[in-house]
Amino acid sequence: MLTRSRSDVVMAQAARSPANNVRLDHLLVAEMIEPDSRVLDVGCGDGELLKLLENRGVDGRGIELSREGVNDCVAKGLAVIQGDADADLADYPDDAFDYVILSQTLQATRHPRMVLEHMLRIGRHAVVSFPNFGNWQIRLRLLFGGRMPRTHNLPDTWYDTPNIHFCTIKDFRDLCLTVGAKMERARALDAWGRPLRLNAPWWFWNLFGEQAVFLLSRRDG
Amino acid sequence: MAELKAVTGRGLPDRVREADHPQSMLVRFGPEAPLKLDAGVALSPFQVAYQTYGTLNAARTNTVLVCHALTGDQHVFNRHPVTGKSGWWETMIGPGKPIDTERYFVVCANVLGACMGTTGPASTHPATGMPWGLDFPVITIRDMVRAQAMLLDRLGIDTVFAVVGGSMGGMQVLQWAASYPERVFAALPIACATRHSAQNIAFHEVGRQAVMADPEWRGGRYYVEGANPRRGLAVARMGAHITYLSDAALHRKFGRKFQDRANPTFSFDADFEVESYLRHQGSSFVERFDANSYLYLTRAMDYFDLTADYGGVLANAFRAARTRFCVVSFTSDWLFPTADSRAIVHALNAAGARVSFAEITTDKGHDAFLLDEPEFIGIVGGFLDSAAAARGLPAAKR
Numbered sequence: 001m002l003t004r005s006r007s008d009v010v011m012a013q014a015a016r017s018p019a020n021n022v023r024l025d026h027l028l029v030a031e032m033i034e035p036d037s038r039v040l041d042v043g044c045g046d047g048e049l050l051k052l053l054e055n056r057g058v059d060g061r062g063i064e065l066s067r068e069g070v071n072d073c074v075a076k077g078l079a080v081i082q083g084d085a086d087a088d089l090a091d092y093p094d095d096a097f098d099y100v101i102l103s104q105t106l107q108a109t110r111h112p113r114m115v116l117e118h119m120l121r122i123g124r125h126a127v128v129s130f131p132n133f134g135n136w137q138i139r140l141r142l143l144f145g146g147r148m149p150r151t152h153n154l155p156d157t158w159y160d161t162p163n164i165h166f167c168t169i170k171d172f173r174d175l176c177l178t179v180g181a182k183m184e185r186a187r188a189l190d191a192w193g194r195p196l197r198l199n200a201p202w203w204f205w206n207l208f209g210e211q212a213v214f215l216l217s218r219r220d221g
Numbered sequence: 222m223a224e225l226k227a228v229t230g231r232g233l234p235d236r237v238r239e240a241d242h243p244q245s246m247l248v249r250f251g252p253e254a255p256l257k258l259d260a261g262v263a264l265s266p267f268q269v270a271y272q273t274y275g276t277l278n279a280a281r282t283n284t285v286l287v288c289h290a291l292t293g294d295q296h297v298f299n300r301h302p303v304t305g306k307s308g309w310w311e312t313m314i315g316p317g318k319p320i321d322t323e324r325y326f327v328v329c330a331n332v333l334g335a336c337m338g339t340t341g342p343a344s345t346h347p348a349t350g351m352p353w354g355l356d357f358p359v360i361t362i363r364d365m366v367r368a369q370a371m372l373l374d375r376l377g378i379d380t381v382f383a384v385v386g387g388s389m390g391g392m393q394v395l396q397w398a399a400s401y402p403e404r405v406f407a408a409l410p411i412a413c414a415t416r417h418s419a420q421n422i423a424f425h426e427v428g429r430q431a432v433m434a435d436p437e438w439r440g441g442r443y444y445v446e447g448a449n450p451r452r453g454l455a456v457a458r459m460g461a462h463i464t465y466l467s468d469a470a471l472h473r474k475f476g477r478k479f480q481d482r483a484n485p486t487f488s489f490d491a492d493f494e495v496e497s498y499l500r501h502q503g504s505s506f507v508e509r510f511d512a513n514s515y516l517y518l519t520r521a522m523d524y525f526d527l528t529a530d531y532g533g534v535l536a537n538a539f540r541a542a543r544t545r546f547c548v549v550s551f552t553s554d555w556l557f558p559t560a561d562s563r564a565i566v567h568a569l570n571a572a573g574a575r576v577s578f579a580e581i582t583t584d585k586g587h588d589a590f591l592l593d594e595p596e597f598i599g600i601v602g603g604f605l606d607s608a609a610a611a612r613g614l615p616a617a618k619r
Contacts, residue, residue: 038573061575067582067596074547074577074600077607081548081566081578091567 015193024193025129025211026052029103032127032185032215033058037098040123042085042115043105047073054078061097063088086110089118097123104211106130106172107163117179120218126181129213134168134206137191153210169206176216185215235303236336236509237444240352241345243338244302245270245295245331248375256333256368259361259524266347269372270338271330274298274314275322277378282406283614284378285320285605286369287329288386288393291518292458292510294337295329298322303337303509312593317617319602324615325382330372332365332393334518336511339368343444343511355441360517362389362525366396370404380404382612383605387411387590388557389518392525395565398546399527399538407608409601411549412590414561415535415568416526421556424464425519428457432512441513454512455503462502467553467586471495535568542569545611546576547604549590549597556587577604 015024026049033039035057041050044062046069054060062080064070073080081088085102086109100123102115107130109115119126131153141149148158156163167175169188176183188196188209196205205212248269250256255265272295277284287297287310294301298308298315314320320327331339334357342357373381384397384405391413398408417425432438435453439446463471475495479485482492491497531537546569550562559580569576581597583589589597606617 061570067579070577070579071596071600071603074579075603075607077603077610079545079575079577081570081576082580083578091570093571096570096573 015189022052023048024189025104025213028187028189028195028213029101029127029129030056032213033099033101038096039099039101040092040097041101041103042089042119043102043108044073044078044080045069045103047076047078047080049101049103050078050080051076085115089115089122092118092122094121095124099123099125099127101127103127103129104131107165107167109165112165112167113175113179116175116181116216120179120181120216124217125184126216127213128172128216129211130167130172131163131211132169132188132206132209133166134170135191135210136207137210139207169209169212170202172212172214173202176214180219181216182219183214184217186212188212236511237343239303239337240341240343240511241338243270243331245272245338247271247338248372250371250375254371256364256371258358258364260358260364262358264333264340264358267333267340267368268338268344269330269333269340269368271295271328271372272297272299273329274327275325277326278614281378282380282382282612283325284373284381285325285327286373286381286384286397287314287320287327288369288384288390288397289329289332290386290388290390291461291522292506292515293390294335295331296337297329298327301509304505309591312591312598313601319598319605320385321605321617324609324617328373328376328378330369332389332518333368334360334365334514334521336514341511342441342513342517352444354444354513357513357517359520359524361521362392362396363400363530365521366393366400369393369397370401373404380406382614383407383409383608385409385411385601386413388413388587389522391557392522395527395538396525398542398544399531402539402542402544405542405544406612407545407547407605409547409549409604410562410565412551412554412557412562412587413565414557415538415565416528417522417524418561421464422523424461424556425523428461428519429516431456431460432516435512438512441516443512449507450512451504451507454507454510454515455500457515458506458510459499459503462499464556465586465588467555467584469553469584470586473584474498535564536571539569539572539574542572542574544574545608546574547600548576548578549600550578550580551585551587551589551594551597552580552582553584554587554589 039060041062050060063083070082100119138149188205191210255263297310316323331337334341336343342353346353384394386394391410394410432453435450437448438450478494480494480497527538528535550559566578
């Protein structure tokens with residue numbers, strides 16, 4: 001969240017669908033969302049995902065920390081407020097949305113567990129996408145390079161990265177269990193933005209996935 | 222009447238004439254259309270002075286209602302008839318501007334209780350032929366909005382495309398959305414709050430006491446006694462003006478610079494530039510503004526509390542709103558700080574309304590909404606353009 005617009009710049013170069021130039025990780029998120037639902041995108045950046053969802057008939061809202069991001073969104077006609085995932089989710093009433101999305105932002109929040117709990121309180125479902133720090137490239141860089149890994153998707157040095165809470169796919173699964181979230185669907189993309197096989201075991205995703213997308217719901221729901 | 226004419230004959234300024242006979246368009250509401258006030262009385266007859274810019278489309282869907290602030294008026298985009306200055310919001314309104322006069326029909330009415338042609342304490346009381354003075358009933362923001370709604374009814378405008386305003390104008394915007402949600406497609410409350418804070422009431426009280434402490438105020442009867450509480454009103458304005466700026470803005474503009482002198486005079490002259498500036502603000506204000514209007518309008522702001530009006534739950538004020546909102550605040554505004562705007566946003570979110578919110582970084586304080594702040598102007602333009610598309614209004618020619 002801290003310097004969200006910069007991570008947007010990085011992610012803007014992420015793999016895109018050749019058909020419509022839409023980011024593949026956005027498509028993966030969008031596929032998990034029912035049409036005509038109410039959606040809150042937390043850390044919505046320049047509004048690209050929100051716009052994609054609205055074009056699919058979703059009633060969307062956004063929260064974004066960076067002023068540039070908010071300006072871009074408002075100019076696109078999106079209903080976006082300037083705010084912070086860590087501070088402002090507490091102000092939303094229970095069950096206000098069908099889905100609350102956290103796209104490529106989890107690792108930049110100060111309190112990921114609290115953010116996730118709020119998401120599951122505000123929305124019936126939560127959709128979380130994040131970079132997988134268990135990816136083999138990252139493991140190799142740390143093992144053989146002996147320094148904090150930097151990749152094309154995560155190019156920042158350790159001392160100026162906004163990403164303060166990296167996790168692996170396995171770590172995130174553990175967090176879901178801890179907060180009592182039900183994992184309804186999950187997908188992982190490899191380094192070329194291709195979805196990994198659905199029936200692959202978790203260790204395979206954790207090793208070869210570069211990013212993951214989870215659809216969660218409250219266990220009581 | 223003869224007495225008043227004698228007073229006028231002594232060369233009272235244009236300001237006095239504007240109260241009854243403004244150089245603006247005018248709608249008069251006779252006994253058939255009384256204005257029922259929150260104070261429990263009906264105001265009748267009364268009149269509303271207003272300006273329009275642009276053209277109303279055939280479907281009557283392109284009206285932008287601009288609500289002015291405490292010391293503003295309807296002259297948003299034309300030369301002011303009293304001061305001769307250009308319109309107060311020419312950064313925002315005009316051809317190709319965010320409030321685009323080539324696409325929208327812009328209406329701005331002088332608020333109830335003010336002194337530029339809409340009925341207020343300086344207007345002539347029809348029963349006595351004398352100015353109302355303190356016999357004028359105390360009015361509220363909701364009363365102002367009721368009067369504007371009656372004006373739009375008279376103009377044949379059922380729904381407005383957007384209601385826009387800053388400060389006291391923003392309070393009117395919020396009241397519009399709460400009172401007439403079905404008539405407002407888009408709402409832009411800027412640098413305002415849903416209730417006036419204790420600190421703001423306190424500042425207003427200082428201003429009112431300054432006016433009333435001036436012996437020329439004469440219990441509000443100064444019009445007929447050939448007096449004018451110029452000093453009191455000027456002091457009120459000087460105090461208030463500080464609250465519209467910021468420490469940083471004052472420092473940048475004036476610092477500790479001396480006014481036309483190298484050394485202090487060891488007197489109470491306006492040694493410092495900032496003193497000279499404030500004195501000028503005060504003295505030019507009294508040329509165009511009525512002291513009693515200042516009392517009534519500050520009082521209306523003090524009484525504003527949407528939360529209280531809706532059973533202590535602000536979200537209930539917007540429960541029915543299908544209006545799209547864009548709330549804007551400024552980082553250095555300490556009169557209506559960002560926290561006030563966030564409270565509006567929270568309530569709108571809780572009500573499920575469609576809301577955007579931006580805090581603009583500036584050191585220019587509360588008055589930033591009147592100034593050329595490119596980021597702010599861009600936000601307003603972006604919001605209105607996208608709302609126009611949703612409303613089926615034409616896009617900007619760019």
